[in-house]
Amino acid sequence: xxxxxxxxxxxxxxxxxxxxAIVSFVxxxxxxxPKGCENLEPDEGLCCACLKQGCPYFAQYHxxxxxxxxxxxxxxxxxxxxxxxxPQSEKKEEKK
Amino acid sequence: MAYFVAFLLALVSYSLIDNVLLSxxxxxxxxxxxxxxxKSAVSMGIAVVFVIVFSALICYPIYxxxxxxxxxxxxxxxxxxxxxxxxxxxxxxxxKKYSPALYKSLGIYLPLITTNCAVLGVVQENTDTSLSFAMxxxxxxGTSLGYLLMIFVFACIRTRLDTYNTPRAFKGIxxxxxxxxxxxxxxxxxxxxxx
Numbered sequence: 601x602x603x604x605x606x607x608x609x610x611x612x613x614x615x616x617x618x619x620x621a622i623v624s625f626v627x628x629x630x631x632x633x634p635k636g637c638e639n640l641e642p643d644e645g646l647c648c649a650c651l652k653q654g655c656p657y658f659a660q661y662h663x664x665x666x667x668x669x670x671x672x673x674x675x676x677x678x679x680x681x682x683x684x685x686x687p688q689s690e691k692k693e694e695k696k
Numbered sequence: 697m698a699y700f701v702a703f704l705l706a707l708v709s710y711s712l713i714d715n716v717l718l719s720x721x722x723x724x725x726x727x728x729x730x731x732x733x734x735k736s737a738v739s740m741g742i743a744v745v746f747v748i749v750f751s752a753l754i755c756y757p758i759y760x761x762x763x764x765x766x767x768x769x770x771x772x773x774x775x776x777x778x779x780x781x782x783x784x785x786x787x788x789x790x791x792k793k794y795s796p797a798l799y800k801s802l803g804i805y806l807p808l809i810t811t812n813c814a815v816l817g818v819v820q821e822n823t824d825t826s827l828s829f830a831m832x833x834x835x836x837x838g839t840s841l842g843y844l845l846m847i848f849v850f851a852c853i854r855t856r857l858d859t860y861n862t863p864r865a866f867k868g869i870x871x872x873x874x875x876x877x878x879x880x881x882x883x884x885x886x887x888x889x890x891x
Contacts, residue, residue, distance in 0.1 A: 605766075609762075609766045610766070613758075613768070614774065614775070617779060621781045621782040624781075624785035624789065625781075627789055628789045628792070631792045631793055633792060633799070634799055635796070636800065655808060
């Protein structure tokens with residue numbers, strides 16, 4: 601096939617598919633949501649687990665600092681073990 | 697008859713032995729993200745089945761009858777992405793119009809099927825390995841059914857795990873990943889069927 605014709609065909613294929621994609625997107629946007637589904641909120645647990653950075657809800661659930669997230673927070677230092685107090689009898693002996 | 701047997705074997709192989717999630721590791725994000733509720737998992741699985749099968753059905757003739765004769769194979773990925781994006785919007789449109797219950801359960805997440813790499817992976821694999829049309833459809837159907845099965849099983853296990861006293865360090869994603877790993881190991885036990 602002639603190179604020029606191939607390039608023209610490539611452009612036509614891309615343009616046709618892009619038009620189909622845009623039309624379907626516009627139709628999807630224009631179709632009214634069913635009753636009771638107008639203000640759907642994303643599920644927090646689900647969105648926190650998802651790592652798709654292209655998702656429009658990604659920033660909403662991944663902006664938190666790591667310290668705020670209890671599951672990711674670094675474990676706090678273990679408390680120092682309590683030194684048992686010496687019995688009173690020993691203290692008296694020390695005083696003597 | 698032999699052709700039908702080959703088709704069935706390919707279907708079983710693509711859905712169970714060479715599973716898209718546990719063996720090829722495509723579409724893990726939705727597997728982990730949506731796989732915590734059985735209803736959403738099944739709805740997502742059905743939507744993915746529809747998109748994978750129809751994108752394979754549409755992309756095969758476009759590749760073999762337009763891109764290959766015109767020597768435009770380099771455009772395959774762009775074409776596939778546009779086809780998948782259009783299909784997802786059309787599926788979303790139908791769900792929005794005719795199935796309010798399904799729209800309520802996954803309406804927000806429906807456009808994200810476009811970014812599910814399992815869909816693009818199957819279509820790309822069909823053309824890269826030069827599969828015939830029947831085998832392409834077996835790949836698409838088997839892969840998508842395997843996705844549906846695994847996401848359903850995974851959601852059931854995770855629902856049960858929520859009721860158990862899991863150690864705090866393992867709660868949530870860590871135990872989900874361990875579950876997925878054990879499932880993947882279990883699926884390798886099927887390797888060799890039909891050999």
